[in-house]
Amino acid sequence: MHLLGKNWIIITILMVFLNASPAWAQQDRFAKVEIKSTDLGNGIYMLTGAGGNIGLSTGKDGAFLVDDQFAPLSDKIKAAIAEHSKTPVRFLINTHWHGDHTGGNVNFGADGAIIVAHKNVRKRMSTEQFIEAFNSKVKPAPDIALPIITFTREITFFQNEQTINVIHVSNAHTDGDAFVYFKEADVLHLGDMFFNGIYPFIDTGSGGGIDGVIAGLQQALDISTQNTKIIPGHGYLANKQDLQENILMLKQVRRIIGALVEQGLDADQSVAADPLAALNEKWGKGFIKPELMVRIVHADLSKTEMDKADHTAH
Numbered sequence: 001m002h003l004l005g006k007n008w009i010i011i012t013i014l015m016v017f018l019n020a021s022p023a024w025a026q027q028d029r030f031a032k033v034e035i036k037s038t039d040l041g042n043g044i045y046m047l048t049g050a051g052g053n054i055g056l057s058t059g060k061d062g063a064f065l066v067d068d069q070f071a072p073l074s075d076k077i078k079a080a081i082a083e084h085s086k087t088p089v090r091f092l093i094n095t096h097w098h099g100d101h102t103g104g105n106v107n108f109g110a111d112g113a114i115i116v117a118h119k120n121v122r123k124r125m126s127t128e129q130f131i132e133a134f135n136s137k138v139k140p141a142p143d144i145a146l147p148i149i150t151f152t153r154e155i156t157f158f159q160n161e162q163t164i165n166v167i168h169v170s171n172a173h174t175d176g177d178a179f180v181y182f183k184e185a186d187v188l189h190l191g192d193m194f195f196n197g198i199y200p201f202i203d204t205g206s207g208g209g210i211d212g213v214i215a216g217l218q219q220a221l222d223i224s225t226q227n228t229k230i231i232p233g234h235g236y237l238a239n240k241q242d243l244q245e246n247i248l249m250l251k252q253v254r255r256i257i258g259a260l261v262e263q264g265l266d267a268d269q270s271v272a273a274d275p276l277a278a279l280n281e282k283w284g285k286g287f288i289k290p291e292l293m294v295r296i297v298h299a300d301l302s303k304t305e306m307d308k309a310d311h312t313a314h
């Protein structure tokens with residue numbers, strides 16, 4: 001029963017994140033998806049459909065896109081872009097490698113968009129990946145879908161009268177995360193470092209970790225103002241206060257699970273202790289359920305503890 005429950009969680013999340021359901025199921029699922037635009041001012045929009053939230057900047061230089069959801073949605077996404085922009089996508093930023101943020105690369109790349117991402121995004125998309133938390137393999141992407149410009153720390157674009165900073169955050173949701181700041185418009189796109197209002201997925205098998213997520217969100221908070229509009233990787237459009245609450249929750253989770261790891265509790269014992277009970281009502285209703293949140297953070301912090309032990313041993 002326990003195993004069955006866990007498999008069900010895994011299958012559901014795989015479908016959400018990795019586009020891993022059979023073709024017929026995908027078609028059916030994506031057929032019903034509508035792309036909705038939220039106007040954030042200064043020619044910038046948040047587009048939502050299925051998968052990671054999209055950021056769009058429009059203006060005299062052409063459409064500038066942050067993430068692109070799943071390939072079967074590309075035509076609908078292009079139609080939504082065309083409502084706001086006379087020109088197609090010139091630059092496409094990937095906030096990280098996951099398929100619910102890069103699935104459309106294959107189509108936008110074929111249209112001539114210049115795809116830009118942290119170097120580890122190209123590296124992971126070029127080779128078969130293994131998602132530890134879901135025990136799942138992901139095939140390499142075709143060449144046309146790969147970022148053709150990569151960076152290590154940050155890269156700045158001057159487009160549509162915006163200074164657009166794309167800033168790498170190390171070992172957060174993955175090892176290739178970047179967040180995007182449209183400076184003049186005061187709009188942030190935080191990718192999957194930020195799941196607004198729900199527990200986040202942290203891909204520990206791709207070099208992610210909760211300490212990196214907290215550090216990255218803190219970095220974003222430091223440049224936020226009361227007026228900053230914040231596009232999360234998943235969830236509703238957010239503001240500075242939402243970001244502050246999220247960081248507070250993650251720090252609590254980190255402290256609670258960290259204490260269990262220090263006490264020597266294994267993953268099953270930690271789950272049985274129901275350590276996040278006080279937080280679950282508010283944060284546990286997204287696609288990362290309380291049990292999986294405990295397992296992911298436990299695995300992450302156990303690794304950290306082992307690394308520490310390794311260091312002291314040498």
Ligand SMILES: [Zn+2]
Binds near residue numbers: 098101173
């Ligand atoms: Zn992701």
